[in-house]
Amino acid sequence: PQAGAERRATKPGIPNVERIVAVASGKGGVGKSTTAVNFALGLRDLGLRVGILDADIYGPSIPRLLDLKDKKPQSAGGRLLMPLEAYGLKAMSIGLLVSEETAMVWRGPMVVSALNQMMREVEWGHLDMLVVDMPPGTGDAQLTMAQQVPLAGAVIVSTPQDLSLIDARRGISMFRKTDVPILGIVENMSYFIAPDTGARYDIFGHGGAEVEAAAQDVPFLGAVPLDMHIRVRSDEGVPIVQAEPDGPHATIYRDMAARAL
Numbered sequence: 001p002q003a004g005a006e007r008r009a010t011k012p013g014i015p016n017v018e019r020i021v022a023v024a025s026g027k028g029g030v031g032k033s034t035t036a037v038n039f040a041l042g043l044r045d046l047g048l049r050v051g052i053l054d055a056d057i058y059g060p061s062i063p064r065l066l067d068l069k070d071k072k073p074q075s076a077g078g079r080l081l082m083p084l085e086a087y088g089l090k091a092m093s094i095g096l097l098v099s100e101e102t103a104m105v106w107r108g109p110m111v112v113s114a115l116n117q118m119m120r121e122v123e124w125g126h127l128d129m130l131v132v133d134m135p136p137g138t139g140d141a142q143l144t145m146a147q148q149v150p151l152a153g154a155v156i157v158s159t160p161q162d163l164s165l166i167d168a169r170r171g172i173s174m175f176r177k178t179d180v181p182i183l184g185i186v187e188n189m190s191y192f193i194a195p196d197t198g199a200r201y202d203i204f205g206h207g208g209a210e211v212e213a214a215a216q217d218v219p220f221l222g223a224v225p226l227d228m229h230i231r232v233r234s235d236e237g238v239p240i241v242q243a244e245p246d247g248p249h250a251t252i253y254r255d256m257a258a259r260a261l
């Protein structure tokens, strides 16, 4: 326990921010950012004060997902920046501060120093939860983040495919090694319901993430279908939980948020 306490002491939290939670995936393209924004909106719907921090240096997508592309963060005096706001979320993205080409070549320590700046030099106000959209993978940058960012937990996003699950397993093991609790696994693109016939297709297989969650003894947070509405709403800059609050997808994300709490 003493070693744990020491490790925690090297990761000072952010004043006024109760919990920092990472949304991570073993590889890109599985829907990590889509999950992160809709999960954050699900937490908002549960009554929490929520911020979202886009730390995906390899492809920051929160500005596009929240329709903030053309916004510039304003100074809050001194070194502090005001976060942007969208749909009741406070938001900040590495993509709003440095060019993608610059950030892409950063090593882990530089990513962490930029991330620390975004966490600590942004006037977040009082947040119940800060959701961090992590860069995909388990390389040097991710490991440094897992070690040095004071994370209260991590949500792992995977498709049902074996390959994605193998990468997800690596992610779980990385967080375990750095003493970050796994809040659970989400299976994205879990199934497809044909809108014309109602027939169901398991395009990438189905249920793999739930089996993996059981095998790893971590909670399963929910299965999100592959659905064109989710993609279209994201492209429009109004995530599905915001755009269709009474629809079936919003319920899935709200349940996911409730399970992760």
Ligand code: ADP
Binding pocket: 025, 027, 028, 029, 030, 031, 032, 033, 034, 035, 061, 136, 188, 189, 224, 225, 226, 227, 228, 230, 231, 232, 234, 235
């Ligand atoms: P990642 O952050 O893992 O790279 P994204 O969240 O950017 O992945 O998603 C990749 C692409 O897949 C985006 O075009 C997104 O709109 C789409 N997408 C993600 N999840 C779903 C889903 N459940 N249904 C349909 N499209 C999805």
